[in-house]
Structure formats: C-alpha cells, structure tokens
Amino acid sequence: MGPLIPEILSDQWNNIIAIITGMAFGFVLESSGFSSSRKLVGVFYGYDFAVLRVFFTAAVTASIGLLFMDYFGWIDMAALDGLPARVWPIIVGGLIMGLGFVTGGFCPGTCITAIGIGKLDGYMFFGGIILGVFVFSEMFPLFENFYNSSNLGDVTVPEYFNINPYWFTVGVSIIAIVAFYAVMLIQKRIKSVEY
Known part of the structure; x- marks a missing residue:
C-alpha cells in the first residue's frame, strides 16, 4: 500500500492508516465467511459463488474508480506501474495458484x-506458501528463462488489443x-434440488 496523501500525512500516519485498513479488511473477510475453506x-x-461475485465486484469497482479519477485528473493512469505481461509464466502460475486454492481451500490473504481466528488449516496453508516460496527461490535458476519468456512488457489488456479503456470496462x-x-x-x- 502506497502513501495515501504524502504531502499532508506523515509516513507514520500512513503506516497507522495502512494497519487499520488491513485490520478492517481482515474483519470484512472474516465477517463474509472467507476464513472458511469450504x-x-x-x-x-458449484455450490457457493461468493468468491466469484466478490472478485468481479472488486475488479469492476476498481476499474471504474480508476477511470473516474483519471478522467477528473485526480490520478495519472499512465504513471501507474504494472507488472510485465509474461503470458506463459502468468498462465502456468495461475494454474499452480488455482490448484493450490482448490486443494488447500485458501488464497494467501484468506x-x-x-x-x-486460530484455524489449523490456515496455519498449514501458510506453511505451504512459505515452503513454496523457498522451493521456488532455490530452484529459480532452473526456470529463469521460462519466467522471463513471452514478455509483452508493461501493457494492459485494452492497450494490447487497442481498445478504449472506458469501453473495455x-x-x-x-x-x-x-x-x-x-x-x-x-x-x-441447486437449492431446489436440495429440498
């Protein structure tokens, strides 16, 4: 999380706000039932689509919010830094994360x-994350070429397909x-079949 208002708030206040925001986010996740792997x-x-609705809502809300702020000159979209679009490594990484998600029942945040809240499976999943990071970092020289392959640079989907970002959103x-x-x-x- 970056500084909210660097000209007005000190680094210390930005850190305090970041901690409060993180705690509020965790509270919302727990209140929504997102600490449950089931x-x-x-x-x-196919029995609970809360995750799909939450992620889609977050993506659409963030997209509309960023475009709105860019339109009024409150932020400069061109100045936002994105990760390089490495197509095949992203696809493979997404498959690995999806497999971990469906196997362990969590994503890193949840x-x-x-x-x-003291759930043992949360501790086990986090241990798996730490182990995976360690194994990946130790074996990185083996997949470094693949990791850097098919790099399209810092490009967004609308830029790549030459679509107006407003219409894309x-x-x-x-x-x-x-x-x-x-x-x-x-x-x-599903509910009608259950009853």
Missing part, C-alpha cells in the same frame, strides 16, 4: 484471516452482470 472452494464445486461490467445472473440461476437450481 466457502472459498465452493466456486470450484489463509491469514483463518490464522487470525463497460464490457467487463456487462460480463460481470451476466456472470452474476448465471450463478444466481445455478444456485436457485
């Missing part, structure tokens, strides 16, 4: 929430609405 993997098994919003409606129908069907 709730989190429900999206993979396992910390589970640890916060509208498209993602429409996909989110359709996905929300589809999962609502799926959940209604």
Whole structure:
C-alpha cells in the first residue's frame, strides 16, 4: 500500500492508516465467511459463488474508480506501474495458484484471516506458501528463462488489443452482470434440488 496523501500525512500516519485498513479488511473477510475453506472452494464445486461475485465486484469497482479519477485528473493512469505481461509464466502460475486454492481451500490473504481466528488449516496453508516460496527461490535458476519468456512488457489488456479503456470496462461490467445472473440461476437450481 502506497502513501495515501504524502504531502499532508506523515509516513507514520500512513503506516497507522495502512494497519487499520488491513485490520478492517481482515474483519470484512472474516465477517463474509472467507476464513472458511469450504466457502472459498465452493466456486470450484458449484455450490457457493461468493468468491466469484466478490472478485468481479472488486475488479469492476476498481476499474471504474480508476477511470473516474483519471478522467477528473485526480490520478495519472499512465504513471501507474504494472507488472510485465509474461503470458506463459502468468498462465502456468495461475494454474499452480488455482490448484493450490482448490486443494488447500485458501488464497494467501484468506489463509491469514483463518490464522487470525486460530484455524489449523490456515496455519498449514501458510506453511505451504512459505515452503513454496523457498522451493521456488532455490530452484529459480532452473526456470529463469521460462519466467522471463513471452514478455509483452508493461501493457494492459485494452492497450494490447487497442481498445478504449472506458469501453473495455463497460464490457467487463456487462460480463460481470451476466456472470452474476448465471450463478444466481445455478444456485436457485441447486437449492431446489436440495429440498
């Protein structure tokens, strides 16, 4: 998390606000049931789509918010730093993380929430993260060439496909609405079968 208002708030206040924000985020995750591995993997098994709705809502809200602030000159989108788009390493990394998610029942953030309320599986998952980071760092020379392959540079999806970012965000919003409606129908069907 970067400094909120560097010209007004000191580094110490920015750190205090970051800690409070992190605690509030953890509280919201726990209150939403995201410290439960069963709730989190429900999206993979088709019985609970809260994760899909939350991630889609976060992506759409952040996109609209950033474009809104850019439009009014409150931030400069061109100055935002992104990670290089390494296509195949991202796909492989996503598959590995997805496998870890469905196997362990947590993502890195939600396992910390589970640890916060004393869940043993949260501790085990976090131990797996630490072990994975250690193994990856020790074996990095073996996959360094692959890690740096298919690098498209610091490019966004709208830039790569030459799409206006506003229209891209509208498209993602429409996909989110359709996905929300589809999962609502799926959940209604599942509930009717249960009873």
